[in-house]
Amino acid sequence: MFEHRDFDVYNFESVPTNRDCYLMDEYYLEEYEKYMLRTIAGSSDEDPPGYISDAAVRVIHDTNMELSWYPNVFDRFHEVTITLKKAKFITCVGSWRWDEKPHIFVKRGWLDKLHLKRYSVFGFIDAIGVKDAIARGTITRDRLVALRDSIDEFAGFYPQVSFISFADTVLIKSNWSVGHAQSTVQYTYEPESFLPLIKGIQDIFKDKLGLSVYAVLTQGYNEYYDDGLLHVSASGNHVCLNSLGVPFAQLFAIDKAARANIHQSVHPPAEIYIDELLLRSLRCKFEFKKEGRKKYRYPQGMSSTSAFYYVVQLQEIF
Numbered sequence: 001m002f003e004h005r006d007f008d009v010y011n012f013e014s015v016p017t018n019r020d021c022y023l024m025d026e027y028y029l030e031e032y033e034k035y036m037l038r039t040i041a042g043s044s045d046e047d048p049p050g051y052i053s054d055a056a057v058r059v060i061h062d063t064n065m066e067l068s069w070y071p072n073v074f075d076r077f078h079e080v081t082i083t084l085k086k087a088k089f090i091t092c093v094g095s096w097r098w099d100e101k102p103h104i105f106v107k108r109g110w111l112d113k114l115h116l117k118r119y120s121v122f123g124f125i126d127a128i129g130v131k132d133a134i135a136r137g138t139i140t141r142d143r144l145v146a147l148r149d150s151i152d153e154f155a156g157f158y159p160q161v162s163f164i165s166f167a168d169t170v171l172i173k174s175n176w177s178v179g180h181a182q183s184t185v186q187y188t189y190e191p192e193s194f195l196p197l198i199k200g201i202q203d204i205f206k207d208k209l210g211l212s213v214y215a216v217l218t219q220g221y222n223e224y225y226d227d228g229l230l231h232v233s234a235s236g237n238h239v240c241l242n243s244l245g246v247p248f249a250q251l252f253a254i255d256k257a258a259r260a261n262i263h264q265s266v267h268p269p270a271e272i273y274i275d276e277l278l279l280r281s282l283r284c285k286f287e288f289k290k291e292g293r294k295k296y297r298y299p300q301g302m303s304s305t306s307a308f309y310y311v312v313q314l315q316e317i318f
Helices: 026-040 110-116 130-136 141-155 191-209 246-263 276-281
Strands: 008-010 020-025 053-060 064-072 078-085 089-095 100-106 118-127 161-166 169-177 213-221 272-275 308-312
Touching: 020 026, 020 110, 026 089, 026 100, 053 110, 078 213, 078 276, 118 191, 118 246, 141 161, 141 191, 161 191, 169 191, 191 213, 213 246, 213 276, 246 272, 246 308, 272 276, 276 308
Parallel strands: 020 100, 213 272
Antiparallel strands: 008 089, 020 053, 053 064, 064 078, 089 100, 118 169, 118 213, 161 169, 272 308
């Protein structure tokens, strides 16, 4: 297939990186070749066949490649880091002569699954100055119980979000989906909904413990893609967060990097430390400018691509 000289055919190792491309199901391989041959021959003014998904390959490894996937390019800029295994790769075809971007054809059903699985937004909210408060004796059991009860009440208004509190930390998580035109699954990504949650928990900590808080925010692929927000065992004494993947690991990597950078006076403390991809997808205040802001690198343990976070105040974006 694709033997005409105007085709550019790439094997797994030679797929172009850091440029726009499309993901396409292998079902359309033959139909796409015939369409392109008619176009090359000048006998076609039809629309291209099948369905595509916007992406860009970032890094190619021996057994997989890391990509930026763009599930929404219409009403917000939304980028998600995903992985394509070599076993799911069929071929990659483009044509620079006809201004045709590389099409990465994948095994049947892989792309459909990518669109139908669920993803997550994660938040990590931590109190500031707890050690000093304990040393002063201002944190008592009664105040901690009042804190817990207030978070209970607050969480009741957000059933679509899970709240896990431990000691002076609250972990929040919400699932979202992408869907596609031929499914009943809808695009439900609204990370802005986490901003009033941060404000609410901020107010609760200030009221019940007299402490300020900061938050870390990320989003992306979650290995528990077909599961609910939480799993609670039948006995009631085991709680699983149903969370594993790059964005969950990013929470703690950003937190560690921000603490180190504050200690070294690289940047001042802030209310929110937010992953670059999440901030770029976020609908903020109109006057908030994302371009030109300084960003800070942090190690991404589950991915080899570069990762950055931004330092912002809640009132800047919400």
